[in-house]
Amino acid sequence: MSRQADSAAVSLPIAAATPLAYALVARIAVEHSVRILAIKGPLLEKMGLRSKKISSDADILVEPSRMSELCTILEKYGWNDRDVRFSPSILDPHSRTLIHANWPSDIDVHSYFPGFFGKADEVFELLWETRIEGELANVPIPTASRVANAVIALLHVLRNSPTADDNVQHAEIMAALKQDMEPAEFQALVRLADVGRIRRVLEKELRELGVAGPFDDLDSVELARWEINRTSAEATTGGWLYAIRTAGWKAKIGIFFRALHPSNEELRKDPGMADANHLEMVRTRAKRLARGIRTLPAASINLFRNRVN
Template identity: 35%
Template sequence: MTTPSGRPSATALSQPEGIALAHALTARLARDCGVRALAMKGPVSAHHGWRNPRHSSDADLLVEPSGLAPLLSRLGELGWQQKPRYADHSVTLTHPLWPCELDVHDRFPGFLAEPDVVFDALWRTRSTIELAHSPQPCTGPVGSAVVAALHALREPEHGRHFHEFEHLVARLQERPQMREPIQALARETGALRTLAPLFDRLGWAVTADPPALHSEAYAAWELRRTSGTTAGVTWLLRLRSAPVVRWPALVPEMLLGREDRLRERFPQLPAGRRALWLARWWRLRAAVRDLPAAFAAIRRYTRTRSAG
């Protein structure tokens, strides 16, 4: 299609098209850079049956830690722009012509072993998924089950995460042969303690690692997990981990929030942009109300780190 001036016009992508093409694009760029990368979560989890199919709001990619910088550089050359980084496990990118975000991870919350060890284990157990008519490596059935469980357990009180966890438990109850490979992968990647709620629900007895192993990383996980519904904790952690020079970009990002997540948290919101400002006000009011509890949780975490 061309415009009256004779120049080609842009054709808008739907979000599902954008997700599939973003996966295909990043897989191709990773190969070109000589970087190992795995599609994960979203369509991969649905492909393996661990999640009901639904539209995702972003494309998730796990890349070997040494490959993060070259892949981000290549994406930047193609117009992908990095958003302020307030998470220590991923970089979120946007593109003016793309209807979705791209989350590039070099680690994943809940895996307490070193990121290189985790990636190698997930790479060894990988499988393949076809997205946008392009086969690409992805986390295998075992790795995807562990990733899905950790993602749900990170904020267990979140409505969607609760239902996804219940779905995963039901599917694993139907596939008891998954017990040994899942527990073996959890042991190798330092996820035995973080996956304990899943193992308890399934009645899978497991000998856990010594409490001292990964103690600081586990304390950070527990802080985020048990405070997942307290926005104040999340905001304080983001500010704590970011250099002060990044705060001017970080604070507006935290206050505004993503539309999809706001509507998920406040499903009663009417359509339209004005309603989003109401949701932001509700979210800010809750965060301010929870600040005393948030400061107390941070202090407990700090004492745990000092004791370790």
């Protein structure tokens, strides 16, 4: 790439970069016969599901069996995994965040979306079957349907303790669905609820939209994991406690000490810490420990409340 082109890439505004990232992945996927669906982000605005908002990443759902293949292909175009500090996850790993040195927005590649407890390949096949053609950066892009995008966005805002922005987005999505959901969309919602096994997770929302029960489609372990993740006062503390609780006895001690005292190499992966000096590292450890102590009681209660006998 020439210096002039390189400079132009760096100055690309994020409001334009994110739609272009969607378009880029769509083109590359077609060239390699990989099925992908654009989800979330600016598509929600186009579908009347949220107010205008600048998205900092492009969310892509890929057929699960080809996630690694797609990420390897994107690596050839300069997209590499973001190197982040390890933090245990309560829900199964589901995505990879890719960054580019000359691109201001990220690409989040998903093999499935948390909150769906149906089989990942079956959920993708249904979303692919009901896909529509969207448009971003003046490029046609295969997109999950309006109902599917609404469900995915609801799962996103509900999977952790919601912020004020999450509550606003939740209200906007529900208002939009209640106002103008067509009969065919309602039937698609019911089918997605069954195949995706989201009836228990979205029980309140489905009831409000007129979907009849039953809503008991999760087993006790699945429900406990969702509730622990959803209600954790501090996602990191809750994640470490869950990892310790579910690990074998020999592994528990190692996980505990890794949570208490991560290596300097791990800490340097946090934003702004790459060149931190000794004093800054000490301060970071102190703040991290204080935050853990502060959130430990609530996280412990949450874990106990959702224990599985």
